[in-house]
Amino acid sequence: MKTLRKIWKWFDDRTGTTEAINPLADHLVPPDANWLYVFGSATLFCFILQVVTGLALAFLYQPSTGTAYESLKYITYQAHFGHFLRGIHYFGASAMILLVGIHMIRVYLMAAFKYPREMSWISGSILLVLTVTMGFTGQLLRWDSNGVWSAIVGAEQAGRIPFLGKAVARIFLGGETITGLTVSRFFSIHVFLIPAMLFALIGLHLYLVIRNGISEPPKTGKKVEPANYRKWYQDMLRDKGVPFWPDAGWRDLAFGVLVIFVIVILSLVVGAPEIGKPPDPSDIYANPRPDWYFMWIFALFALMPREIESVAIAFSPVILGIVLILLPLLNNKGERSPLRRPWAIAIVTIIVTMVASFWYIGQKSPWSPAFQTKPLSQEVIGNVSTNATNGGDLFYKKACIYCHAVSGYGGKRGPDLTYVGSRLTSEQITIKIVNGGGNMPSFGASLTGKDLNDLTAFLLTRKK
Ligand code: HEC
Structure with a gap:
């Protein structure tokens, strides 16, 4: 105990610790x-x-x-x-x-x-x-x-x-x-x-x-x-x-x-x-x-x-x-x-x-992105080409469905795509998916050319 006190005294004398702390502790409030x-x-x-x-x-x-x-x-x-x-x-x-x-x-x-x-x-x-x-x-x-x-x-x-x-x-x-x-x-x-x-x-x-x-x-x-x-x-x-x-x-x-x-x-x-x-x-x-x-x-x-x-x-x-x-x-x-x-x-x-x-x-979060979504059912995808059917799967797998709804299934963060085929051309859809913009993420880097084609094919089947 005595030695400890001595060491502290030595340290305090050389560093001025008490001198520095006391005014802080004692200052009036x-x-x-x-x-x-x-x-x-x-x-x-x-x-x-x-x-x-x-x-x-x-x-x-x-x-x-x-x-x-x-x-x-x-x-x-x-x-x-x-x-x-x-x-x-x-x-x-x-x-x-x-x-x-x-x-x-x-x-x-x-x-x-x-x-x-x-x-x-x-x-x-x-x-x-x-x-x-x-x-x-x-x-x-x-x-x-x-x-x-x-x-x-x-x-x-x-x-x-x-x-x-x-x-x-x-x-x-x-x-x-x-x-x-x-x-x-x-x-x-x-x-x-x-x-x-x-x-x-x-x-x-x-x-x-x-x-x-x-x-x-x-x-x-x-x-x-x-x-x-x-x-x-x-x-x-x-x-x-x-x-x-x-x-x-x-x-x-x-x-x-x-x-x-x-x-x-x-x-x-x-x-x-x-x-x-x-x-x-x-x-x-x-x-x-x-x-x-x-x-x-x-x-x-x-x-x-x-x-x-x-x-x-x-x-x-x-x-x-x-x-x-x-x-x-x-x-x-x-x-x-x-x-x-x-x-x-x-x-x-x-x-x-x-x-x-x-x-x-x-x-x-009643708005989307809706994460509890399920894949689009065959009924929703409908009787379409193999490519478009695959696109319908990708629509879920690539998380498009979190933000976009098709026939009532999916999120509402982005526009409803139920009738996108009547609204946009194949080029417009492809460009949108690749580039994104306006809160739509760009998917150019994360889709293969075939994925992109299939997705587009699927979306083009969504017509009135
Ligand atoms: C994070 C949410 C989100 C995800 C995920 C998403 N989108 Fe979008 N998307 C949007 C928003 C928001 C817009 C509207 C952009 C704008 O205002 O220009 C949009 C626009 C679009 C459009 C144009 C629609 C129109 O009517 O102009 C298409 C087509 C589209 N997205 C397809 C897709 C596809 C395909 C995927 C999956 C590969 C996807 N999106 C994933 C949010 C998303």
């Missing part, structure tokens, strides 16, 4: 900070958990298009604790996204973004984007059919950004389409690029919390006036402030530990999400369902009229970004209490209801 203040720090707990489990996964994961799926199967079914580890990383990610959202709503409702904490809000908004990007890229790294699909959809969405789109998509995919490089690209983004940015921005975010102090719980009628806020805040802390540790910090610690406990329990009981079917480029529509936190966006885009989808995808992130940045800049003084800001309550209610409803719809 408003006395009435409460349980609503724990979501930010709980997000940080999750982040650390993600770094640790992510590192462990990276030891075993083989980031290339050819090997990723197999190595993930190895992690899940053979490596010691692999399944558990994946579970923690998955539920950790889910918790992180959920907690970031709750933290943001709390800050917004309490108007904690007002003077002098505008930069905290802005850095927090960037952290939100980075966290979501982590979720998205992480889901791709599973590199099952779902991951491949998400990569393609992501690149397609990116491709719609005016001017830069094509370049962005190329950078992400490492080429025009999925290539051997695609997984390494996403791996580098998920493991190096974004975590580095996250570390830097979390550092900034925490530094700002220390510099400006945490906001006091709002009181109705007590307005923020930039001219004298700092002086008022300092005086308030001097008179009534309590040291961060342990008076306020114990709540952060207790809640953080609880969150981690729940994550561990969930990964033991529920476990990591199943890995989907192996990636098969000719069957990329096998099960295109994103993880739960993206489900609502998935539903939103699926239900959106096709004409506005491109515009919405290109511009909504831009608009959202501008709104998030302008919010604290245009709105940095005055009333903070949510009771005097009914609009804030209304906006949060509307957004939460909207996200929840789209999420619910997404879970049920």
Whole structure:
């Protein structure tokens, strides 16, 4: 014990650890900070958990298009604790996204973004984007059919950004389409690029919390006036402030530990999400369902009229970004209490209801792609040439049926093809299948010439 203390003394003297930590632990915070203040720090707990489990996964994961799926199967079914580890990383990610959202709503409702904490809000908004990007890229790294699909959809969405789109998509995919490089690209983004940015921005975010102090719980009628806020805040802390540790910090610690406990329990009981079917480029529509936190966006885009989808995808992130940045800049003084800001309550209610409803719809997905489809029956295909009959089979095997219905069988994502033979010529159909476009994937690379001819032959028999 004595020796240990001696070693610590030596270490502390040379490094100044106590000197660095004490002011952080002792710094004064408003006395009435409460349980609503724990979501930010709980997000940080999750982040650390993600770094640790992510590192462990990276030891075993083989980031290339050819090997990723197999190595993930190895992690899940053979490596010691692999399944558990994946579970923690998955539920950790889910918790992180959920907690970031709750933290943001709390800050917004309490108007904690007002003077002098505008930069905290802005850095927090960037952290939100980075966290979501982590979720998205992480889901791709599973590199099952779902991951491949998400990569393609992501690149397609990116491709719609005016001017830069094509370049962005190329950078992400490492080429025009999925290539051997695609997984390494996403791996580098998920493991190096974004975590580095996250570390830097979390550092900034925490530094700002220390510099400006945490906001006091709002009181109705007590307005923020930039001219004298700092002086008022300092005086308030001097008179009534309590040291961060342990008076306020114990709540952060207790809640953080609880969150981690729940994550561990969930990964033991529920476990990591199943890995989907192996990636098969000719069957990329096998099960295109994103993880739960993206489900609502998935539903939103699926239900959106096709004409506005491109515009919405290109511009909504831009608009959202501008709104998030302008919010604290245009709105940095005055009333903070949510009771005097009914609009804030209304906006949060509307957004939460909207996200929840789209999420619910997404879970049920009454629109297509319809994955529970069966092959077209002989009755539907009818008495047609051998080629066309084969085309009728391919219509199911190549997943056209997920998006297109024929005589009432199939999905509704794309146009009904019951009478396509009366509407389009053989050339038009072939071109459409090969090139895709307008939410129709291109099948040029995944169909043989005979498949293509047979499919076209089949579709041409669909006449009034
Ligand atoms: C992910 C869903 C999806 C899948 C899978 C899909 N399509 Fe499509 N398809 C669409 C959409 C959406 C359109 C409408 C495109 C547009 O607006 O130009 C479309 C359009 C078409 C058209 C033109 C229809 C018309 O009336 O203009 C044909 C023909 C067609 N698809 C055939 C196929 C075939 C054959 C397959 C399978 C090899 C297939 N599609 C797979 C979504 C899909």
